Amino acid sequence: MTRQPSRPRPLTxxxxxxxxxxTRALLLAAAAPGTSRLWAPLISEDTLAFREAVTGLxxxxxxxxxxxxxxxxxTGRGPVGTARVWCADAGTAARFLPxxxxxxxxxxxxxxSAQLRARPLGPLMRAMAGLGAGLDAPVPGRLPLTVRAGGLEGGELTVDSSMSSQFLSGLLMAAPLMRQPVRADLSDSVSRPYLDMTLSLMRRFGADVKETAGGVIEVRPGGYRATALVVEPDASTASYVFAAAAVTGHRVTVPGLCGRSVQGDLRFTEAxxxxxAEVEITDSAVSVTGTGTVRGGFDLDMGDISDTFMTLAAVAPLADAPVTIRGVRHARFKESDRIAAVAQNLRACGIRVDETQDSVVVHPGTPRPARIACHRDHRIAMAFSVLGLAARVPLTLDDPYCVTKTFPGxxxxxxxxxxxxxxPERP
Structure with a gap:
């Protein structure tokens, strides 16, 4: 589909x-002795809940x-005492802090929250129990969870991370505080870029982390050290403004993102x-320029960058041929079943979607006005906001301000x- 804007506008x-x-830096700083300064942290519902949680610990x-x-x-060690930790909707708090x-x-x-209680924690709990943690959960594999802590021994780490890499990230970040070295095989993990981000930040905070050629990680005891860190702009969040540029014919630049970013979701620019679209990545910024042409006819594995698959799926109806997105089965276990939510909402807009357990095929079409079911999922709300803008069709979000979870503005x-x-009007 070809769209020619009246005049391209460069936007920052x-x-x-x-x-x-x-969230990772908050945990690592909480575990390090001394004071770490985190510059430009995200201020959102999830990060404020995480901040309150580490304060409680x-x-x-x-x-x-x-x-x-x-x-x-x-404190330079694990928590001591008794605490009740409210994670709100923050999956990172529920997976990293136990x-x-x-x-x-x-x-x-x-x-x-009820939404967070519905999200699975079973693989994390089983792995923690295997390391010697005492756990009580009235509903197996779900919050609420009580940890009766007496330290963790370490050793071989076995965790099913096919649903979420956050289980393994949480265990790896705890590893420098265990008594013995921890070894983990990352070769079959989903969302590997998020694990690489975890390991990079652990090293930045002084952890002793080694990786073999076979993808086995060894983390040795020794704890962390305080450091200063500048938090990059969120690459997942940037996907919405980049996609809007790509399908409206404008040029959008996000300063602070660069080719050295530790965020795997910057690879969304490949999509x-x-x-x-034209993409320019420098040492100080990333720019995306729409060319007036939106092509389809490609098949993309987005398993490693699944937080951005909804962004691509939402604008895919504007392409000139079907777009296939696969490898995203684990997105069914996020804030919502994101594959089902995307398919449901695109069909409500009159778009043909073929759905499997781990993929969607989005066919070209002209979206019609519809009410979008956000499922209290910030990424569904933001992705379909881009479609409404680009297609110039009124799409009414049933929960427009669920975006406060990660991007209040x-x-x-x-x-x-x-x-x-x-x-959108505020309720």
């Missing part, structure tokens, strides 16, 4: 900090005026190249960049 997007980096967090940075003073708490001494209870920023964007 204000994309907030990476949630993945912010013994760290001190002092935000600067305007939240330009957070000073996190850690292993960390198990390296300490005390009793720590984790709970969250936009396949669509026909999303609708305002889209309207600043794209004057045709309609900001």
């Amino acid at each position: 997007a204000r994309v907030p900090g990476s949630k993945s980096i912010t 013994g760290a001190r967090v002092a935000p600067s005026p305007g939240d330009q940075y957070w000073d996190v003073t850690g 292993p960390y708490s198990a390296t300490g001494v005390g009793t720590f209870t984790f709970d969250g 936009l190249r396949a669509l026909g 999303f609708h305002g920023e889209m309207a600043r960049l794209f004057p045709d964007y309609t900001v």
Whole structure:
């Protein structure tokens, strides 16, 4: 499909900090002795819940005026004492903090919203029990979870991470606080770029991490050290403004992202190249320019960057041929069943979608007005907002402000960049 804008406009997007980096850095700083300064952290519901959680486990967090940075003073060890930790909707808190708490001494209870209680934790719990953690969960494999901590021994780490790499990330970040070296085979893990991000940040905070040629990781005891870290803009969040540029014919630049980014979701730009957009990646920014042509007819494995598959699927109806996205079965276990949610909403817009357990094929079509079921999932809301803008069709989000989970200013920023964007009314 060819779209010629009246006049291409160069735009600079204000994309907030990476949630993945912010939450990992909060945990690592909490585990390190001394004070770490985290510059440009993401301020959102999930990261504020995570910040409150690590504070409840013994760290001190002092935000600067305007939240330009957070000073996190850690303890240099696992938590000690008793705490009830509210994770709200934050899956990272529920997956990262129980292993960390198990390296300490005390009793720590984790709970969250109804949405978070529905998300699986069984593989993490089984792996923690295998390392010697004492666990109580009224509903097996679900929150609430009580950890009766007395330290973890270490050794061979076995965890089923086919649903989420966060299980393994949480255990790896706890590993430097265990008594013996920890070894883990990452070769069959989903979302490997997120594990690479975890390992990179662990090294940045002083952990002793080695990797063999066969993909086996060894983490030795020794803990962490305090450090200063600048949080990059969120590459997953940037996918929405990049996709909007690609299908509206504008040029959007996100400063602060670069080719050295630790975020695997920057690879979403490869999907936009396949669509026909021009992509420029420098040492200081990433730019995407729409060419007026939106191509389809390609097949893309997005298993490693599944948080962005909804972005591509949402704009795929505007392409000139079907787009196949595969390898994303684990996206069914996120805030919503994202494959089903994408298919349901595209069909509501009159678009043909073929769905399997781990893939979708989106066919070209002209979207019609529809009500979008967000399923309290921020990424569904943001992805379909891009489709509504690009197709110039009224799409009504049933929960437009679920975007506060990761990008509270999303609708305002889209309207600043794209004057045709309609900001939803607040409930």
